[in-house]
Each structure stands twice: as C-alpha cells, then as structure tokens.
Amino acid sequence: MEITLNELTKRYGNKTALNGVTLKWEDGVQGLLGPNGAGKTTLMRLLATLLTPTSGSAVIDGVPLKEKHKIRQLIGYLPQEFSFYPGMTVMDALDYLALLSGVKAAVDRKRKINELLEAVNLENHRKTKVKALSGGMKRRLGIAQAMIHEPKLLIVDEPTAGLDPEERIRFRQLLASFSENRIVLLSTHVAEDIESSCREVTVLTEGSVPFQGSIAQLAEQARGKVWTAEMDNAEWRAASQSFRIVSAVAKGGSRMSVRFLAESPPLAEAEEAEPTMEDGYLCLVKVRGKLQ
Structure with a gap:
C-alpha cells in the first residue's frame, strides 16, 4: 500500500x-x-x-x-x-x-x-x-x-x-x-x-x-537550540518577553524550571537540554528561523 x-x-x-x-x-x-x-x-x-x-x-x-x-x-x-x-x-x-x-x-x-x-x-x-x-x-x-x-x-x-x-x-x-x-x-x-x-x-x-x-529525526531539528534554567517568577516573566519559552514547571516556593528555544544560551546560567519531538516541531512551525 x-x-x-x-x-x-x-x-x-x-x-x-x-x-x-x-x-x-x-x-x-x-x-x-x-x-x-x-x-x-x-x-x-x-x-x-x-x-x-x-x-x-x-x-x-x-x-x-x-x-x-x-x-x-x-x-x-x-x-x-x-x-x-x-x-x-x-x-x-x-x-x-x-x-x-x-x-x-x-x-x-x-x-x-x-x-x-x-x-x-x-x-x-x-x-x-x-x-x-x-x-x-x-x-x-x-x-x-x-x-x-x-x-x-x-x-x-x-x-x-x-x-x-x-x-x-x-x-x-x-x-x-x-x-x-x-x-x-x-x-x-x-x-x-x-x-x-x-x-x-x-x-x-x-x-x-x-x-x-521519523520521530527521532524530528527531535533532531532542535538539537543545540533547547536550553533549561532555574529562575523565580519575576525572572521568568522578564525572560518570556525576550525568548521563546516551551515550558515552565514549578520547583517549589517561587522557583521554576524553564525550557527555552534559542540559537544560543538565552541566559548565562542556561544549560543545553536534550531535544524532544515537540521541540523539533516548534522549531519548524512556531519559530521558522526566528530563534533569538
């Protein structure tokens, strides 16, 4: 077929x-x-x-x-x-x-x-x-x-x-x-x-x-463009004005674990993360070459 x-x-x-x-x-x-x-x-x-x-x-x-x-x-x-x-x-x-x-x-x-x-x-x-x-x-x-x-x-x-x-x-x-x-x-x-x-x-x-x-190949579209950092609510709100945020997960208190899409580290403390299929999809569809 x-x-x-x-x-x-x-x-x-x-x-x-x-x-x-x-x-x-x-x-x-x-x-x-x-x-x-x-x-x-x-x-x-x-x-x-x-x-x-x-x-x-x-x-x-x-x-x-x-x-x-x-x-x-x-x-x-x-x-x-x-x-x-x-x-x-x-x-x-x-x-x-x-x-x-x-x-x-x-x-x-x-x-x-x-x-x-x-x-x-x-x-x-x-x-x-x-x-x-x-x-x-x-x-x-x-x-x-x-x-x-x-x-x-x-x-x-x-x-x-x-x-x-x-x-x-x-x-x-x-x-x-x-x-x-x-x-x-x-x-x-x-x-x-x-x-x-x-x-x-x-x-x-x-x-x-x-x-x-494949699913794995789609995830690779975001390789080197996914970053994570821990920050408080005020820092998260400020970062959301400048960078594309994929997710933000509460860590307790006012701290959050934030996941970004960007061509380079969006913050000094940001660490590169393993990309997922959804990250690759967002790079193709939402950002289309306009990563910060």
Whole structure:
C-alpha cells in the first residue's frame, strides 16, 4: 500500500491552502502534524475526494485521485465534524453505514459491527440512540464507522478530540492493530498522539511540508537550540518577553524550571537540554528561523 502526492495544490480564490505538496506514505500509522490552519483538513478532504485539486496529482494504491468512485472504495474517513441520524440506535446506524459502504451480507455486517463495538468500547450501548451519546461516545462511533468496510486507507482528522486519557490509549492501540498492510493517516495538532502512535511524521505548515521523517529525526531539528534554567517568577516573566519559552514547571516556593528555544544560551546560567519531538516541531512551525 502506497500513497504518492506530486505537486498537489489547492487554492480558494487568492488563498493557497496547499502549496505544491510532494511526498510518499507507506504502510503503517503515518502522522500529519501541524497547527490549526496549516492545510491538514484540506489535504484530508482532497484524499477523500471531497475536494478537487487546483493542480498536481495523487495516487492511492495505484489508483489516481481523479477516479473518485474507486478511491472511495479504498478509504475510510473520520472528519473533525460529523453527524449521524440522531434517532437511530448505535447498532442500526452502523448497520446502515456498513450497507452504504458495500458490506452486503447481513451476517458479515453483524460480525464486523460486534467486533468494532468491542474495540471502541461501545458494546454496552448498541441499543442506545445516537442523540443520547456523549461527545466522546459519538467520537468513538465515528471511528467505528470509518473502519466498518476495512479500508486500505483510513483517514482520521483530530480523532482524539473529546476522548478521555483511557480512551486515547485504547484508540492508539486500535490504530496500531488496524494499520497492518494498510495506511492510517492520523492528522492532529497534538504532538503526544503522533509520538505514541506513528512510525513516521509529516509536518505541514502554511500549506507546505518542511519535514518528513521519523520521530527521532524530528527531535533532531532542535538539537543545540533547547536550553533549561532555574529562575523565580519575576525572572521568568522578564525572560518570556525576550525568548521563546516551551515550558515552565514549578520547583517549589517561587522557583521554576524553564525550557527555552534559542540559537544560543538565552541566559548565562542556561544549560543545553536534550531535544524532544515537540521541540523539533516548534522549531519548524512556531519559530521558522526566528530563534533569538
């Protein structure tokens, strides 16, 4: 299974949402990381054939993106915002969506639905109406519907929104088990979801891709640019006016352990720190060559 993008571009009038993106994704959970407004949802919607590119091309498992009917048979899609028929039960909604997705045999639909309800921890809510579900439950139902026909490409856009910590862990495990011989494209702005789930990460910002590689390689983007120092609240407030602060952790009393991004030591007492994936991401997306 492989996805290739070649100079894929999408414009809305004078606004360029995706600017000549060229890349390749292979089997496994692939992370798409970027801030809000970076172009992630536009890219997801292009791959789901809900939008048409302005220029460029994409091929999914050997099928050109322009062959929409064939592409839609290959993919499952969980967008940021989705809805179900509120008066249906969970079981009826999934059965209907499975039928629409081409799962014709009732016995196959029932088997698959039972497996998915257990996987997303909704087996005790099969008779609950959709309108009575909590936000997190609806999100889990959305995950189940995207997987119902066992697509070769599963596209999930901000999938852990509204999930509690235990549900997030369950979801990551579900994606990992589902991704064998498939591509799961996980789009998010939450670095933790990428670090816990993905074999590779693609950073998208301002419609372009400044990085594609492993988690470790992304962390290396911040090598020599991460510093820590201990200071009091007044010093921290002063430092925040001049330097990019990644985090500040209380140490007791008025003292804080502060983590900076800077090209050189921001303070005389600052010590170089081991970079994390999030540090590398912030160097690429937030700072973009403007470190102090």
